Amino acid sequence: MDNLSIRVEEGELRGLIGPNGSGKTTFINLLSGLYKPTSGGVYFFGKRIDRLSPEDITQGGIMRTFQVARLFGDMTVLENMLIPAFTQGTSRREATRRAKELLDFSLLGRLSHEPARILSGGQSMLLQIVRGFMRQPLRLYLLDEPFNGVHPTIKEVMIKTIQKMNREEGISFLVVSHELTIVRRLCSRISVLHAGRLISEGTMREVANDPLVIDSYLGG
Amino acid sequence: MENPGETRIRKFKGVSLLLAGAAGAGLLPFWTGQYYQQIFTIAFYYVALASTWNLIAGYTGQFSLAHHAFAAIGGYASALWVIHAGFPIWTGILAALLSSTLMGFILGVLCLRMRAIYLAIATWAFAESVRISLAMAYGITRGDLGLAVPKVFLGTGRAVACYYLFLGLATATILAVFLINRSKMGYYLRAIRDDEMVARVMGIKTTRWKIFSFVISSGIAGLAGAFYGHYNGLLTPVMVDFNEMAFIVIMVVIGGIRTISGPVIGAILIEILTETFREFGEIRMVIFALAVIAIARLYNEGAIGTVRLFAQWMSRR
Numbered sequence: 001m002d003n004l005s006i007r008v009e010e011g012e013l014r015g016l017i018g019p020n021g022s023g024k025t026t027f028i029n030l031l032s033g034l035y036k037p038t039s040g041g042v043y044f045f046g047k048r049i050d051r052l053s054p055e056d057i058t059q060g061g062i063m064r065t066f067q068v069a070r071l072f073g074d075m076t077v078l079e080n081m082l083i084p085a086f087t088q089g090t091s092r093r094e095a096t097r098r099a100k101e102l103l104d105f106s107l108l109g110r111l112s113h114e115p116a117r118i119l120s121g122g123q124s125m126l127l128q129i130v131r132g133f134m135r136q137p138l139r140l141y142l143l144d145e146p147f148n149g150v151h152p153t154i155k156e157v158m159i160k161t162i163q164k165m166n167r168e169e170g171i172s173f174l175v176v177s178h179e180l181t182i183v184r185r186l187c188s189r190i191s192v193l194h195a196g197r198l199i200s201e202g203t204m205r206e207v208a209n210d211p212l213v214i215d216s217y218l219g220g
Numbered sequence: 221m222e223n224p225g226e227t228r229i230r231k232f233k234g235v236s237l238l239l240a241g242a243a244g245a246g247l248l249p250f251w252t253g254q255y256y257q258q259i260f261t262i263a264f265y266y267v268a269l270a271s272t273w274n275l276i277a278g279y280t281g282q283f284s285l286a287h288h289a290f291a292a293i294g295g296y297a298s299a300l301w302v303i304h305a306g307f308p309i310w311t312g313i314l315a316a317l318l319s320s321t322l323m324g325f326i327l328g329v330l331c332l333r334m335r336a337i338y339l340a341i342a343t344w345a346f347a348e349s350v351r352i353s354l355a356m357a358y359g360i361t362r363g364d365l366g367l368a369v370p371k372v373f374l375g376t377g378r379a380v381a382c383y384y385l386f387l388g389l390a391t392a393t394i395l396a397v398f399l400i401n402r403s404k405m406g407y408y409l410r411a412i413r414d415d416e417m418v419a420r421v422m423g424i425k426t427t428r429w430k431i432f433s434f435v436i437s438s439g440i441a442g443l444a445g446a447f448y449g450h451y452n453g454l455l456t457p458v459m460v461d462f463n464e465m466a467f468i469v470i471m472v473v474i475g476g477i478r479t480i481s482g483p484v485i486g487a488i489l490i491e492i493l494t495e496t497f498r499e500f501g502e503i504r505m506v507i508f509a510l511a512v513i514a515i516a517r518l519y520n521e522g523a524i525g526t527v528r529l530f531a532q533w534m535s536r537r
Contacts, residue, residue: 032421058423072414074478075407083411086404087423092227135423 001026001037002196008140008172013162015187015204016176019217023196024176025067028142031174032064033057044140059088061139063132065146069124073117077108077127080116084134099134106130106161122154129158133165140172141165147179155179159186180204192217231402234480238398242391246384254379261379261451263491264386268393268444270471270483272437275397277469278478279406280433281413283336286327286343287441288464289350294320294442295449295459296354296361299369302450309372313446320442321435328431328438344462351460366456369449382451389447390484393440398480400436409433463505470508473515476522485523 001023008014016024029035031042033054042050049057063084072080078099085095103109106126111119119127125146132141143162147155159182165171177183183190184204192200192213200210207213249257273287297319298312305311331342355363362368373381400406408429411419419426449455458464467490475486490508497504515522521529 034417034421054417054420055423055425058421064421066418070415070418072411072418074414075410079407079410083407083419083424084422086407092404131422 011170013173013187015183015190018193022193064142065128067145069128071116078112122150143175249380257379257383261383261386263488264390266487267390270487271397272440273468274472274483276437280409283340284343286347289347290320290438290441291445292459294445298446299449316442316446321439324435324438328434332430351457354457366454371453372450473512476524479524482524
């Protein structure tokens with residue numbers, strides 16, 4: 001990361017794009033506390049969080065997903081869902097109710113009692129996203145390449161779930177993706193990274209016409 | 221499964237099954253002689269050790285090689301307390317619980333941030349240090365000559381009384397592990413084993429829960445060690461030989477790691493086999509080790525998994 005400054009507004013759906021190796025995942029690792037910045041800081045609702053542990057950052061209302069779905073494979077789909085709720089002290093009854101509601105909406109309900117390891121790649125990615133919604137209140141959700149290699153039907157479910165949670169619960173999203181069609185559909189503003197630097201920011205139309213972006217990412 | 225009502229039913233079923241098993245085991249002394257009562261008494265001691273090692277290694281994924289050392293710490297703490305302070309045995313057992321818990325906490329804080337192989341090496345080094353210290357502190361522990369420990373339940377009927385004492389210890393241990401596994405803590409421990417980084421991102425304070433499970437396991441191991449010392453009447457540093465740790469691992473793997481009943485079946489089975497084939501000496505360990513390799517390579521569900529498969533096969537017929 002090099003002199004990078006990005007500000008995500010409350011309730012915003014922000015896209016983060018850029019060529020491979022531009023630092024998108026590193027940026028998410030910094031925000032979620034897995035990496036510590038050597039200089040500069042990360043602020044969340046005015047509070048500096050870059051010195052906090054990943055678990056404390058999560059407790060503060062930030063969740064994330066990983067590029068390759070990382071689930072608790074030996075646990076069932078439902079058990080995977082319960083964990084984020086348990087860590088914030090939600091009762092088993094309330095956690096189960098919300099988990100079932102979310103799983104049904106994302107069409108994973110019938111798999112509730114199956115071990116997570118048997119899910120397909122797309123289902124795993126979907127579960128990884130839905131699991132994050134178990135944290136309440138969730139204020140910022142960092143999605144790292146959530147649509148990568150996912151079947152179009154599941155992608156559609158993901159998009160609808162993200163839009164619903166943004167609309168109904170006011171969750172802000174930072175979506176890292178190479179799927180520009182989806183990013184255009186989902187996100188009102190887009191930030192473009194190149195070699196660890198922010199090279200452009202604005203609506204999809206604005207960044208798509210930015211010569212720097214065309215030169216370094218979109219090609220022209 | 222996670223519906224609260226269903227969870228309660230499963231918990232009730234599990235506890236009922238455990239109590240029924242304990243009640244069944246409670247009838248054994250009526251049909252067996254002193255020899256088998258003694259074998260089962262020792263088997264119950266290993267049930268406590270195997271079940272608690274399964275909690276840290278099986279459920280939490282922390283491969284500690286110091287579990288036998290905590291049993292020794294408990295055993296020696298209680299014995300020395302009773303011998304030197306002259307207090308009753310039950311206070312010694314409390315001292316054992318406290319000392320092994322405290323040592324578990326200290327070792328946990330020092331080692332549980334380490335990853336797999338480093339944790340195994342560090343805990344093994346700790347266990348070896350305990351063994352060497354016990355051997356060298358001749359003035360206090362009488363070293364390799366062994367420490368004569370005041371026994372519990374003197375007189376006739378001792379074997380039966382000890383049998384029930386150790387049965388109670390094993391039952392309480394299994395119950396504790398079962399309840400932990402069904403609680404929120406159980407979810408955290410399994411999540412940590414599956415993927416520690418994701419567990420942290422989910423908000424689980426992983427180090428805290430790892431230490432907590434380590435402390436509980438060490439405490440119960442120390443308690444079991446104290447019971448063992450006051451039952452056997454003699455403690456030597458042999459208690460901390462690596463063979464002892466290997467036995468615990470063998471019991472858990474052969475019985476079925478990451479299950480409640482696996483370590484119970486494994487401990488009883490291995491203890492009976494060890495006694496039955498006593499004349500084969502160290503060869504027994506070689507055979508057990510080969511069985512562990514075969515199970516780890518071919519079918520890691522162990523004996524309990526085989527029983528389940530058989531039950532499923534029977535129900536389909």
